[in-house]
Structure formats: C-alpha cells, structure tokens
Amino acid sequence: MLTLRYEVPGDDFTRAGEASSDVKRKLKQLGYNPEAIRKVAIAMYEGEINMVIHAGGGEAIVDIDPRQVHVVLRDHGPGIPDVEKAMQEGWSTAPDNVRNLGFGAGMGLPNIKKYTDEFRIDTAVGEGTTLTMTVFA
C-alpha cells in the first residue's frame, strides 16, 4: 500500500496536471494494469483541472494497492450548488479565459464518472468540494 499526497495550486494552469502525471508515472513503474492507469489518469486530471478552474486549488490524496487506486480530491472552493446539473455533459460555468485554453466544455465530471468504478461528490456551498473515486485494477 502506497499513499501519495499532492498540493494542487490554484489558478496556475501551467502546473495543472502535475499530480495526475506523477501518479500515472508511479503506477507505470509499479507495473499496474494499463487500462486502470489510463482511467485513473483521466479522472484525476479532470478533477485537478476543476480544482484549478473552479476552486482556487486544493489537495489530492492517492492510495494505491494491488486491487485498486483510491483518489480523494479536496478543495475549499465555492462548492457546487446543483450537483445534478454539474454532472450533465456540456454544463459549465467556466469563464471565457478558461474556454480559450480549451477547457470548460462541461465534460469533466461526466468523464470522471465514466472512467471510474466508484465516484462520489460531497459538496457544500461556501465550504468546498470533495471528490472520492476508485478505479479497480
């Protein structure tokens, strides 16, 4: 069992994706199943980008064992008022400068759901958001 911890910086797009890239690298070194690695990388990257765009950064905690990868992404941003809406493909509150970078297609949360075996959102307006996801090996 291996636990990894990352700070995800807020508003720094140049560093967004560092945590997911590092996890991907480590899983490769561990000889993890490639399909599981791909799923973890996609889901975690979307979550990381969301923390940068929507929440001013946060932290990522990743637990790896031979059976599964468990990822918790926690932020103290504005929270999500309507989770059901946020989960719909194409729904986004991303500002224009973010869209110009190629994000804000409203596909992030749906992608996370699609690529994980278990996914849960805990969020409270004014307090923050925690995504908990599991990918089986």
Next chain:
Amino acid sequence: MTVRDLAQRLGAEILVEGELDRPVTAGYAGDLLSWVMARLPEGAAWLTVMGNLNAVAVCSLKDGACIVLTENASLDANAQARAGLEGIPVLRVEQGSYETAVRLAALLGEQP
C-alpha cells in the same frame, strides 16, 4: 507507420522530436481539451490548433502518439519544453485539421 514516417508523408515541420519511432495507429481531431481527454485513442496522431501546456498534458496522459498542430498554429515555449521532457513529438502543418485528417486517414489505410 511511425511518427517520423507521418511527418515525412505530411511534409510536416518537426517542432519537438520526442519518441519519433512510435507507431501511429489512429487519428483524432479536436480542440476542446476535455473532449479530447474523453476520446483520444491510444497511439493516435492528434490534429489540433491547441499548442499549450495543457494540450501536451492531455496527449501524454492519454498516450497519444503525437500532436499535429494544424493551420500553422503556434506552440507555446513552455509547452515545447514539456513535450520534450515527456517525449511527445509535436509536428506542424499548414493545412487545416480537416484536410490533414483526410490525408491521415489515407495513410492509416495503407498496408504497412
């Protein structure tokens, strides 16, 4: 067909060498990164005008074979550096993504 072969066949400029000997087994065109994140096939040549750092991250995380910048789109300096570090080849062509995709499809359809 390797990325090197593809560059030659397309007459593309090679902006970042990376793993030029990787085989290209598929193609994909698109500029919305979240969309690409969901759909880019492994081993694909990805046609896009997005030459930023996040595009490099997406290609790397999805195990794309290379980025092909179309319509002479520019590659940011930090993206160029990152692509070099990650071994992601970046090519550039004058034609648009549509024309390039048509040519890529023909090349992928050829017998090796």
